[in-house]
Amino acid sequence: MPAKDRQAAIVGIHEYPSRAVEGLVSPLQIKAASAASALKDAGLNWSDVDAIYDAGEGGGFGGLTIADYFGIQPSVIDTTNVGGSSYEFHAAHAHRDIASGKANVALLTYGSTAHSTSTAIGVGGGGVGMHPADNLESFYGMTLISNYAMVAHRHMHDYGTTSEQLAEISTATRLHAMRNPEAVAAMTALEFLDIRETTIDDVVGSRMIADPLHLLECCMISDGGGAVVIASPEVAANCKKPPVWILGTGEATKYPTAGGDITTSAAAQSAPLAFGEAGVRADEMDVAMIYDSFSITVLTLLEDLGFCKKGEGGSWVEGGRLRFDRRGDGPALNTDGGGLSSNHPGMRGIFLLIEAARQLRGESTSQVDGARLAVAHGNGGSLGSRHSGGTVILGSD
Amino acid sequence: MAEATRPLPRLTELDTQAFWEATADKELRYQQCGGCGKVVFYPRQHCTGCVDGALAWKISAGLGTVYTYSVVRQSYHPYFRDRVPYAIAWVDLDEGFRVLTNVVGVEDPLTDVSIGQRVRVTWEAHEDVCIPLFEPVG
Numbered sequence: 388m389p390a391k392d393r394q395a396a397i398v399g400i401h402e403y404p405s406r407a408v409e410g411l412v413s414p415l416q417i418k419a420a421s422a423a424s425a426l427k428d429a430g431l432n433w434s435d436v437d438a439i440y441d442a443g444e445g446g447g448f449g450g451l452t453i454a455d456y457f458g459i460q461p462s463v464i465d466t467t468n469v470g471g472s473s474y475e476f477h478a479a480h481a482h483r484d485i486a487s488g489k490a491n492v493a494l495l496t497y498g499s500t501a502h503s504t505s506t507a508i509g510v511g512g513g514g515v516g517m518h519p520a521d522n523l524e525s526f527y528g529m530t531l532i533s534n535y536a537m538v539a540h541r542h543m544h545d546y547g548t549t550s551e552q553l554a555e556i557s558t559a560t561r562l563h564a565m566r567n568p569e570a571v572a573a574m575t576a577l578e579f580l581d582i583r584e585t586t587i588d589d590v591v592g593s594r595m596i597a598d599p600l601h602l603l604e605c606c607m608i609s610d611g612g613g614a615v616v617i618a619s620p621e622v623a624a625n626c627k628k629p630p631v632w633i634l635g636t637g638e639a640t641k642y643p644t645a646g647g648d649i650t651t652s653a654a655a656q657s658a659p660l661a662f663g664e665a666g667v668r669a670d671e672m673d674v675a676m677i678y679d680s681f682s683i684t685v686l687t688l689l690e691d692l693g694f695c696k697k698g699e700g701g702s703w704v705e706g707g708r709l710r711f712d713r714r715g716d717g718p719a720l721n722t723d724g725g726g727l728s729s730n731h732p733g734m735r736g737i738f739l740l741i742e743a744a745r746q747l748r749g750e751s752t753s754q755v756d757g758a759r760l761a762v763a764h765g766n767g768g769s770l771g772s773r774h775s776g777g778t779v780i781l782g783s784d
Numbered sequence: 785m786a787e788a789t790r791p792l793p794r795l796t797e798l799d800t801q802a803f804w805e806a807t808a809d810k811e812l813r814y815q816q817c818g819g820c821g822k823v824v825f826y827p828r829q830h831c832t833g834c835v836d837g838a839l840a841w842k843i844s845a846g847l848g849t850v851y852t853y854s855v856v857r858q859s860y861h862p863y864f865r866d867r868v869p870y871a872i873a874w875v876d877l878d879e880g881f882r883v884l885t886n887v888v889g890v891e892d893p894l895t896d897v898s899i900g901q902r903v904r905v906t907w908e909a910h911e912d913v914c915i916p917l918f919e920p921v922g
Contacts, residue, residue: 519799520826524884526791526915528856528864529872536854537874544852544899598855598894645823645880649852771852771874772884 392665394486395493396623396630397478397744397781399429399616402723403498406573406609406730410503415445415456417498417612422457425614430627431492436616438463438490440477444734445498453496463490469640470767471509471678474615474736475777478763479636481617491619495740498612499732502577507531508608508733509680509769520773532605532681533597534771539683540599542650546698550599552705553682554590556720557603557727559709560679561585564724567752573729577607590682604682606726606735613737615744631744634760635665635780642773650698653776654691654764661778662693667760669693674746674761675709675718676739679725684770692764692778694718711753718762722746722753736765740779747783759783788862792910802841803827807914810907812846814881815839825881846905848877848918855893871897875918889919896920 401424403417412420426432439461443449449466463484467476474495481493501508509531542548564570565584574582585603593602623630637660639653662668669692677688686700694717695703707713709720721727723742726735743761745751761781768774793804803826806813815824818840822833831837853873859865871893876882887903890896903918 519797519828522793522797522800523803523826526793527872527884527886528859528861528867528870529884530856530859530861532858533854533856533872537852537872540854541852541899594857596858598857600854643874643882645825645882646876647882649874 392634392782393620393632395482395617395619396632397615397740398618398623398626398628398630399425399431400741400744401425401428401614402569402730402738402741403612404569406502406611407576408500408503408610412500414498414500414612418445418453418496418614419457421498421612421614422494422496425616428628429616429618430625431616433457433459435492436494437461438481438484438493440465440467440481440493440495442466442468442473442497442734469775471680471734472736472765472767472775472777473734474740475763475765475779476638476775478615478617478633478740478779479638479777482633482636485617485619491622493617495615495617495737496612497614497734497737499734500610501733502608502610506733508731524772530597531769532600534769535681535683536597536600537771538649538687542683542687543599545650546701548686548701550591550601551587552701553604553686554587555704555707555709556679556682556685557590558585558587559707560721560725560727562710563722563753564728567724567729570724570729573607573609577609600681600683606680606731607728609730609732611730611732613741615737615740629748629784631747632782633779634667634782635661635663637661637778639776640774641776649771650687652687652691652766652770653774654688654766654778657776657778658692658764661780665780667780669762672718672760672762673755673758674722674743675720676743676761676763677720678735678739678764678766679721679727680731680766680770684766685720687770688764688766692762711755714756719753719755722751722755734767736767736777739763739765743781747781790863790908790915793913795912799827799829804913807907807916808912810914812844812905812916813841814844814877814879816842823880825883842879844877844879847921848875848903850887850897850899850901850903851876851882852899853887853897855897869893873897873918875903883916886917887919888917
């Protein structure tokens with residue numbers, strides 16, 4: 388790996404274990420506990436942190452509030468909030484800020500009690516009328532699921548994609564979840580009715596929520612959070628765990644336009660930037676951590692990331708291609724169990740970075756042998772209307 | 785307890801105010817730039833195609849095509865939960881803008897709504913505004 392690719396690395400990670408805190412822990416407490424654990428994982432301390440990245444989901448003024456709460460005095464403060472992909476954006480910005488010499492140790496944290504407090508997820512922070520588009524679109528009963536279902540319907544119409552093909556994403560993800568004790572504990576805590584590996588028939592036979600998406604194609608709503616520490620090569624050299632280098636990043640937005648293609652996401656813009664900067668191709672990826680709010684999100688993003696051509700995702704995922712134990716013809720997908728079966732407190736982008744780092748350290752519960760390269764792609768907002776896409780390419784030494 | 789009603793727009797929202805006021809007369813309005821010709825929707829005060837164009841209000845004929853749709857089977861909203869299954873859709877108007885709406889006037893949304901279907905605006909009247917919905921043509 389050339390030296391220019393070693394500008395910043397993930398050196399510390401932590402995923403908050405509980406998915407149902409039942410009012411006993413606040414989002415800020417989850418963020419702080421996760422930050423402390425991630426710093427400990429890296430062999431660093433609060434005083435080492437000089438850059439803070441915060442989506443503001445803990446309340447207050449984002450980076451200001453969280454610096455105060457953590458008791459740190461960062462000199463780079465970034466409060467980017469673009470929905471669930473905010474953490475891919477944060478990683479991109481941390482990479483940039485460290486490479487430019489503005490920072491040495493960057494801290495990203497996330498905390499949510501969406502399950503315990505019955506908070507609607509995926510709907511942004513504002514209410515009706517906060518944005519002019521909301522004041523046109525909020526009166527028709529578009530549930531979050533139907534927003535994504537409209538992407539799936541058009542994908543099926545244009546390309547002949549089937550529910551059975553979409554179900555491949557759910558079954559691969561559940562297989563990985565069943566191997567992850569924290570995911571099994573999550574499904575237990577959230578009272579999943581039938582906690583086991585699933586079949587294509589299970590998924591397409593589950594209750595229809597919004598045509599054409601079934602119950603087992605939808606993510607859970609959990610509590611949770613996590614933290615990621617990103618550091619310069621000089622700091623990384625003295626950390627406890629092997630560095631996971633950030634090789635390339637890309638950012639983009641997408642929103643409805645006249646004649647626009649709903650089956651193409653912001654990833655079509657962000658992915659070429661990230662892969663281009665990293666100097667690698669999608670087909671070199673060992674692991675793909677892709678935002679799985681719903682099955683269709685993953686299928687769309689796999690295409691837009693360049694794993695296959697637009698419209699070919701359905702046949703491409705067939706036959707269990709995304710399983711961790713299928714090597715040589717595609718990446719392992721969401722090896723932690725994903726948002727579908729492990730952890731989705733509303734903005735799951737941070738878990739994409741965490742599990743990708745685990746894989747490249749050799750620490751996953753569904754470890755891909757010899758994993759060297761991973762892509763994390765977050766989708767924030769809503770796939771079927773306005774959303775953001777953040778792509779991060781990661782590599783081990 | 786009062787019966788739950790469809791949520792309604794804020795008539796004080798500055799970008800969309802004129803759009804909603806026109807619905808009282810069952811006019812489906814959109815904007816087009818007098819300079820560069822760009823069709824703009826949702827309504828705004830600035831043209832998104834050029835930096836010095838003035839947007840003019842136009843009235844749509846209300847005819848369009850279902851771009852995509854979903855039939856909602858489960859909703860927790862106090863109004864919509866009693867109306868499942870219902871069809872939510874993005875409709876492309878012939879004048880070149882895309883709206884979110886419900887496709888109504890069908891016996892069974894599960895079988896009677898389709899992508900590519902021709903639809904026409906129909907209005908659900910409320911006190912100060914009418915909500916544009918769409919129904920199949922013919």
